[in-house]
Amino acid sequence: MLTALGGWGWLIAGLVLMGLEMLAPGVFLFWLGLASFLVGLLSFLVAWSWQWQLVGFAVFALAAVPLWRRLGRPRQDATDQPYLNRRADALVGRVFTLERPIIDGAGIVRIDDTVWRVSGPDAPAGSRVRIVAADGASLKVEATA
């Protein structure tokens, strides 16, 4: 098939792969398609055997990786729910009242009917603390002025 169609086969395969990328985004098919397309274009300029064309395709595909990582990576933060499964991060910036004092840098804050471990400067019960960062399942806090 490769020999029969010559360069056209590569071009067609390239377009098909690029099209498939739309159906299955982020699976590198677009870049494989691009490599295939490139091989197809080159086969018109340079007469090379299909074996070399395959090798060329492999090389281009590998070469596409750095390009892809720079350009083609879909943006990870494009979501309307950035805090899905990241509950601790969602609490950052909020202010709560200590039910019990923070002693030796560790304490407990009651949020949403459950308790969270917090770490921060010692503070008496009743003082208000702001959550500055999430560290796994515990929260870093600082005293609010």
Add this chain to the structure above:
Amino acid sequence: MSGFDIFAIALALVVIATLFAGVKTVPQGFDWTIERFGKYTRTLRPGLNFIIPYFDRVGRKINMMEQVIDIPEQEVITKDNATVTVDGVAFFQVFDAAKASYEVANLNQAIVTLTMTNIRSVMGSMDLDQVLSHRDEINERLLRVVDAAVSPWGLKVNRIEIKDIVPPADLVEAMGRQMKAERVKRADILQAEGQRQSEILRAEGAKQAQILQAEGRREAAFRDAEARERSAEAEARATQMVSSAIASGDVAALNYFIADKYIRAFGEIAQSPNQKIVMLPIEATGILSSLAGIGEIAKATFGESAASAAAAARRGSVPAAGAPPATPPPAGRG
């Protein structure tokens, strides 16, 4: 097919396979740990990720969603030595995939065991009544203890809920009887209370009635006395009026009245149903002499002609002693 042919095909396949192996799409709700030659290096977040094939491999696929674990039934002995059967649920969520993967060997079993032992220690420090009525407190204490204990495993226990607390059947039956007795007691007390109240109310009513009757009698007596007083007053006034009338007028008028009364009284005696005895006043003859008084009046009123007629009538009359005071014979008589 030459060796080069096979090499070319194999190369292309290996390259494609390698490229696909380097792309990892992590589904939302999971974090994948990456091990490089068996050592943990990093965690893949949901979305598109790349790893270096041949060096890295996916270690554990950790569920980052909140999960529910059933805490199986177990028998717990309370502080007052009642054996109760308890089960529950625990909600937990992994926050650190690496710790949850490598710090603990069997996460779910560890959580279940930890919760079970803590249920024993918390409930073992309470009486049965407390255990049955202070579930919130039990849940709270369990949560604090278990959550602190699981912190090295990179997860957080959000809630622990005791589902069923089942005391042994004979104890339940005793509780039922206790409650029934309690309610029967309340009913009896209420009934007695009601009776007492009604008795009191009835006595109050009787008392009020008697008071009112006495007041009525008192009032009536007062009014009777007043009536008597008034009538006496009237009598006195009448007497006074009569006496003043006599003083200023003629005695003959008085005689007329008395005679009138006298005759009427006599008539009444005669009409009495007792036919055998006719009571006659001692001075029955006085009646007739009183008629003379009337004659006197007539004489004084109508003049001589009437007087002579009256005198003729009087000739048959016998003057009697004790007659009501007759008018003195006028001058020039006989």
